[in-house]
Amino acid sequence: MEIKKSKKTAVDVNAIRKLIKKHKKNDLAFAALGMFVIASLTITLIILFLDLVLDGYPKFTLDFFSNFPSRRAARAGILSAWVGSSLVLLVTFFVAVPLGIAAGIYLEEYAKKNWVSDIIEINVSNLAGVPSIIYGLLALGLFVYSFGLGQSILTAGLTLALLMLPIVIVSTREAIRAIPIHIREAAYAVGATKWQVVLHHVVQYSYGGILTGVIIGMARAIGETAPVITIGALTFIAFLPPSPVSVDPPFLNFEWLSSGFTVLPIQMFNWISRPQHAFHINAAATGAVIIILTALMNGFAIKLRYNVRKKIKW
């Protein structure tokens, strides 16, 4: 009886060892699979990006940035595109950032738990999931025709501002939420009003996080193509909008807001759609410019967030 039992356990030990071996093998196999997937994805993307940069390399000259688009690929440049992108982003920035931060502050600091707040919350999270081309249709129906703003820089800037808004709101809220309650309590204790608490403390300490969201939103706005095409932005623009600053008083003018324009991704799309190979080189160069711009902005934002998280210890 005793012997029989021990024999049985001996068999079991072997089986268990086998089982452990098998599972350890599975473990190793999955680790290898994971590394393989990540490595192959990274390598694929690096190859694609390098190919793009190499394709566009012959166009990386000063002329490319200072020439208008042209029917001759060799002479064509992205002057009107980068100027247009900058002006559109200017509008986007001044609309989306104040609105987004204000909305974020309201939802985090002021909103009471009631149906109004619920509706706003649901709307913000829904807006983040609406495809960008839908914003283009909204702008086409509303800004271009109902408001009569036309296919202008103002229309494009407002459209991209709507797209960017949820990003700014969400990042503002996350940054504010990280501030511990005792900071606010300390300010209230010395007699600050709610707005003073928000302005002097909450906004000051969440600054880095908010900035991260703003930069990521701006980087997305640079690359956004579909909504700008949908409002009917022209693709062949061989002129610059009127300058926003002038030497004569009042120094600022706003004619440029109603000017026609093109932006970098639309210029790229236009060149991809042409059959001649020479234009594809231009497209690749423009693509490289867009990628480098957005990567620099996003990289800066990610680094900034990392620093903020590291620096602040409550």
Add this chain to the structure above:
Amino acid sequence: MNIVSMQETTISPELAKKFSRNLIERLIEFGLLCSAAFAVLITTAIVYVLVSEAIPFFQHVSLYDFFTDTVWTPNYSIKHYGILALVSGTLTTTFIALFVAIPLGTITAIYLSEFASHKVRETIKPVLELLIGVPTVVFGYFALMMVTPLLQKIYPDLTTFNMLGPGIVMGIMIVPYIASVAEDSMRAVPMAMREGAYAMGATRFQTAIRVITPAAISGIVAAYILAISRAVGETMIVAIAAGQQPNFTFNPVESAATITSYIVSVALGDLEHGGIGYQSIFAAGLTLLLMTLSFNIVGHMARKKFAERY
């Protein structure tokens, strides 16, 4: 007496100040509320614009034809408006993209969350975020100029414009979204659950598959839903590389238009404001919005149903 007068002189200006102080506070709160309510205004405006432009369209085209006709030819003399011709393209490219993105994204998420060392994770995560920021027009270039020619070497009959190339590129584009969201939800599973599993003798792989994945399933499902929404609404990749000819087919090697690429192709041409062509893009947009909205609702319900409390 003295004390009372002192109180009066100090209290009344305080009170006056308090009134203006309160007023300013109220005004600021109202201003902030208006900014937040702007989000509701945008949603209302989207629905209003799409519906008000689509209503005249549906007075020309019956809902029955819209949903059952399989031909979409708004530019020909015999006009057909069968949205299925566009929906088929959207679903095919989405399916290819998910076929690529879901396995790769899930494996990446599990690896990063459960297997990778701290250092590896901290290096890969920012790279994923950088990839999320790459503009889609650039991915469109990849699909048309690099991936499709590569596929043509394997399968020579492939046309320049097809759904396979853009679908695969879209999948690669979506991997970082899935990996990032799914990884976040896996990291959120309490350490005690892992330790419990390890204490029972489970390996990393067993812990990841049998403990962490079920615990984080609501976040993983959310990641998949996000991916579906992205793929359905993705515009530039398909507009550049899938051709813009509406075609009722689920065959990935054929060229076809999606709902989004149809909107782009109409917007690139001459828009006759108020014409039926103009209205048709709003009807198409409304269909797209309803599709993404229903995915989002399903996702929300799935998240609620699977949500594990711990």
